[in-house]
Amino acid sequence: MLDLAILGLLKEGPLHGYEIRRRLRAQLGMVANVSFGSLYPALARLEAAGDVEALASEDDELTTALPSTGSLSGERAAQRAKRLVGARGRRSRKVYRVTDAGTAHFATLLNASSGTDDSRSFGLRWSFARHLAPSSRLALLERRRAQLVQRLGETTDSELLDPYARSVVKHAADGVASDIAWLDDLIEAERTSMSDMSTSDRIAPSASAARGANSPADAGANN
Amino acid sequence: MLDLAILGLLKEGPLHGYEIRRRLRAQLGMVANVSFGSLYPALARLEAAGDVEALASEDDELTTALPSTGSLSGERAAQRAKRLVGARGRRSRKVYRVTDAGTAHFATLLNASSGTDDSRSFGLRWSFARHLAPSSRLALLERRRAQLVQRLGETTDSELLDPYARSVVKHAADGVASDIAWLDDLIEAERTSMSDMSTSDRIAPSASAARGANSPADAGANN
DNA sequence: GTCATCATGTAAGCCGTTACATGATTGC
DNA sequence: GCAATCATGTAACGGCTTACATGATGAC
Numbered sequence A, B: 001m002l003d004l005a006i007l008g009l010l011k012e013g014p015l016h017g018y019e020i021r022r023r024l025r026a027q028l029g030m031v032a033n034v035s036f037g038s039l040y041p042a043l044a045r046l047e048a049a050g051d052v053e054a055l056a057s058e059d060d061e062l063t064t065a066l067p068s069t070g071s072l073s074g075e076r077a078a079q080r081a082k083r084l085v086g087a088r089g090r091r092s093r094k095v096y097r098v099t100d101a102g103t104a105h106f107a108t109l110l111n112a113s114s115g116t117d118d119s120r121s122f123g124l125r126w127s128f129a130r131h132l133a134p135s136s137r138l139a140l141l142e143r144r145r146a147q148l149v150q151r152l153g154e155t156t157d158s159e160l161l162d163p164y165a166r167s168v169v170k171h172a173a174d175g176v177a178s179d180i181a182w183l184d185d186l187i188e189a190e191r192t193s194m195s196d197m198s199t200s201d202r203i204a205p206s207a208s209a210a211r212g213a214n215s216p217a218d219a220g221a222n223n
Numbered sequence C: 001g002t003c004a005t006c007a008t009g010t011a012a013g014c015c016g017t018t019a020c021a022t023g024a025t026t027g028c
Numbered sequence D: 001g002c003a004a005t006c007a008t009g010t011a012a013c014g015g016c017t018t019a020c021a022t023g024a025t026g027a028c
Helices: A002-010 A017-028 A036-048 A060-065 A074-086 A100-111 A119-127 A134-154 A163-199 B002-010 B017-028 B036-048 B060-065 B074-086 B100-111 B119-127 B134-154 B163-199
Strands: A052-054 A095-098 B052-054 B095-098
Touching: A002 A017, A002 A036, A002 A052, A002 A095, A002 A100, A002 A119, A017 A036, A017 B163, A036 A052, A036 A095, A095 A100, A100 A134, A119 A134, A119 B163, A134 A163, A163 B017, A163 B119, A163 B163, B002 B017, B002 B036, B002 B052, B002 B095, B002 B100, B002 B119, B017 B036, B036 B052, B036 B095, B095 B100, B100 B134, B119 B134, B134 B163
Parallel strands: none
Antiparallel strands: A052 A095, B052 B095
């Protein structure tokens, strides 16, 4: 879970721990939240396992990595700009980069058919779905959909419950239904995009060339 | 969390561990799920703390407690009926009952203004809301609402994210917005019910006399 | 010189899980 | 007798949190 998030973020460029957490909260705050007390040990573990490696203060990497950090107040933006010009220092600041082994590990984590596919886990996976092959994306969506349908089915439409409990169960069920509808949309979009790819050969680059680096579907296709 | 669920269920009548789990999964499966490995230690802990006590095989309690267990296939229903007639045995089957101390503990847990008010925790609390005083119910709803609003506010409308990540964030935000709308409905309903109580004195018993036992608002009013 | 922010880490603990061990009862 | 279900428990571990310790740097 955490490893997936870290490796996924690092695939977009080298970062240090503090910045990783900042981005996780700012960008994926809905789906991934993490404290320093778990982040730093995780980074150390990943480094020991050879999935990431620390750069030797090549700090240009970092400055290029955060050109538009988005919503800062004018005061804080000026502060940050000044720091970027002056650069250096700021304690040790270990900047990490993903290794080849880390890339492989990321792929494994990402399309693992594995156990605990709760909503957090799925959300995180899907937010890195661009690294999956189209067929794997579809498989992920349909696996998740099947789970939610099962969850809905297991709900005994509880008459004998008091109004408060019933309202909770009802709302939760509605949420699951809404999730299923969302997944249906995503599934249809994926199907469409796949058939587009096969019919109109190598025209329409808008979907595949979304970003500069990171060629799509680099995580290999299982299923 | 677990204690709250256990005590809440036991307030409706004595139960043994296996049955507690069965009910949690069947009735509150959306909001509370628990394994034996955590349930039994929790019961032992609660017993040691004096919050619950074990009945001395007064098994009539249990038979009266499950008259309509709901969706069983005909075969299984017959099986169950036969067992209820034959009764007894079935290994030790420790049946627990809530003590006065347990009731107090339950109240504390229920309207604790305490920290981790995630969606699971709130859902569980609200499903026992009938045990809260109206003012506490309202406070709980509004506390939760404020949290969700804050969560929504912290979401940086992430343009620079790729479409997959963006769709996750978007859907999560929609879910939060939906939760807020739900809370608004509940808040309005509570307000209405409170003003009804104050204006039309002691007429309209439909809301207050929902169930036989368990007088409402037995958990005391903080705030 | 002191405070806020950036930055990294460690230690203790909470809350839950899976996996395992045991045993009674009933159906076939 | 054998398997399934009911029933209770223990042990080991996982993943994350809070709280704490440390230290550099820039703003005022």
